[in-house]
Amino acid sequence: MAFHEVRFPDNISRGARGGPERRTQIVELASGDEERNASWTNSRRRYDAAYGIRRADDLAAVVAFFEARNGQLYGFRWKDWGDYKSCLPSGAPAATDQTIGTGDGTTTMFQLVKAYSSGAQAWTRTITKPVAGTVSVALDGIAQASGWSVDTTTGQITFTTAPATGTAITAGFEFDVPVRFDTDQLDVTHDLERLGSITSIPLIEVRR
Structure with a gap:
């Protein structure tokens, strides 16, 4: 493209x-x-x-x-x-805003997404153009200052070490x-x- x-x-x-x-x-x-x-x-x-x-x-x-x-x-x-934003327009992005995956002990790459929910229905949007310097990531609700990187041209998060099985992976960000x-x-x-x-x-x- x-x-x-x-x-x-x-x-x-x-x-x-x-x-x-x-x-x-x-x-x-x-x-x-x-x-x-x-x-x-x-x-x-x-x-x-x-x-x-x-x-x-x-x-x-x-x-x-x-x-x-x-x-x-x-x-x-x-x-x-x-x-x-990964949050409401009035808020500030936080590392726990959006669930982007669950660790399986093997996978190291996860795609940024944003969920839109109303009642029992939801739609998940793939985010491919995060804004540099705005992305934060958390594992089981704990923000991670290192051990990961983001590709701002694709929206993919890559961990140095695969998150353990069952680990909740979340992220906060601004995007274009x-x-x-x-x-x-x-x-x-x-x-x-x-x-x-x-x-x-x-x-x-x-x-x-």
């Missing part, structure tokens, strides 16, 4: 619009009842960065970022200000969303004050 490990400007993404998307097939029967089937196992996020542009300098920064990514060719990091531009063209409007604007800057989450 062609990807640049660089983040879209935070001051612009903070004012953007977007969120998760799912694909559901709905068939209406002759009786009026419905049959619903999920086409996608996992959700996919879409954003529009145009809402975050407030100044002419913001516009210039987006154009430069777009050109450096060659339009849709290269993916990049995006901070979703509504969902970028891997996205790309969903267009090869930026339609820039130049107003009378020459500030300029862009009607839409669509972004779509990159999934492997």
Whole structure:
């Protein structure tokens, strides 16, 4: 996957619009009842960065970022200000936030994930772009200052020694969303004050 490990400007993404998307097939029967089937196992996020542009300098920064990514060719990091932590938005990430596995005495590598729960239902999201310097790990609730490393390009935690069988492995972190531009063209409007604007800057989450 062609990807640049660089983040879209935070001051612009903070004012953007977007969120998760799912694909559901709905068939209406002759009786009026419905049959619903999920086409996608996992959700996919879409954003529009145009809402975050407030100044002419913001516009210039987006154009430069777009050109450096060659339009849709290269993916990049995006901070979703509504969902970028292993905990609630008002909290600070802690090493016990998310369960990422259980030790078996052999496995040394574990993938960062985030669980979304409501009632008895839950969905687990794979986290592939943790933010460097924000990841913490705990074994059976005890934070580990060493003995592990994180690959910030994949979200994989690797232990020097495999955690013992039955050990609860948890982690806390901040993370970015891997996205790309969903267009090869930026339609820039130049107003009378020459500030300029862009009607839409669509972004779509990159999934492997």
